[in-house]
Amino acid sequence: MKRFHRSDRVSEEIMKEVSAIIRNDMKDPRLGFVSVMRVALSRDLKHATVYFSVYGSDDEKKNTHTALTCGAGFVRSLLAKRLKLRYTPEVIFRLDNSIERGIRINSLLRKVLPEDD
Template identity: 50%
Template sequence: MAGHRMARMAEEIKRELARLLRDEMKDPRLGFVSITAVEVSGDGRHAKVYVSVMGDESARDNSQAALKQATGFLRTELSKSLRVRYVPELVFLSDLSIERGTRIARLLTEMENHDDAEAPR
């Protein structure tokens, strides 16, 4: 039962953080950020927020710095919308799965093109 409650809380945090990043954050360092997942600890006091940032390493670093600096603001805003006793401490982590998937797709396309070029006609 507690696991189901934490999963619901994680989804609510994900939805609300996405809204806050889209509508409330004005930091110019914040690039195109997508929240891919949120994991809430069993006691609800800690949350790992996985983010994907479009762009290069510099854009990722700048966005991470902006998110780290805005953690207090984001927790305060979450406290207004979540009905919980404790708003979890937020830790933002890079999610590189989208980039890995894109890289794999590109490599597969290159292999396919290479095979087509080598095929005898």
Template identity: 40%
Template sequence: MRKNSIKNTRINQEVQKELSEIIRAGIKDPRINPMTSVVAVEVAPDLKTCKAYISVLGDEESQKDTLAGLKSAEGYIRTKLARTINLRNTPEIRFVLDQSIEYGINMSKLIDDVNRDLNEKGEVDDQSDI
């Protein structure tokens, strides 16, 4: 199975959906932030390993605690995943903190600040040419 095949894409989507459900409803660890979402999942073509990109709404301490809680619950999550998804192999999950949403918010804020500063100086009258 190739990395970008239709089958691999469907497996990635299914694993992402089930991981989201398990994290939302199945884990009772107080370290895990309730505003945790699974942004993307990459299952290896041999179905042995899986990278789960996690986004956590909160400060840096909350993100570290959530990642530690997910790593400690990895066996439980893998067991639940094996029961819900019928795959030949249940992938070993590696959780990776995804900060792309936070990065996008920061960039948007910076752009808004620059536009506001330009409007205050009167250098840009309207944004129709942007």
């Protein structure tokens, strides 16, 4: 039986709520098509790093990151209302390029490895 730590459960809830906040409550025109990939929570539950990806150009990614960083206080205030935690973590947004890296590695492997028919 797998044991879950409290930080795992809390980070999962934060991920759901931040996704809903970005989708429904943030009205910043700089926001692009955002997907929250994961949330890394510190052991003391005081800092939540939200990793997100954006579908679009590099300018759209930069603008979305700026909008999310500027709206971090707003996101934190809504999290405080929606989650029943003693302390609401500080929210830090980081752009997650893992999908792009995976696609790039896959294309490099296809160039190097011969295809099987």
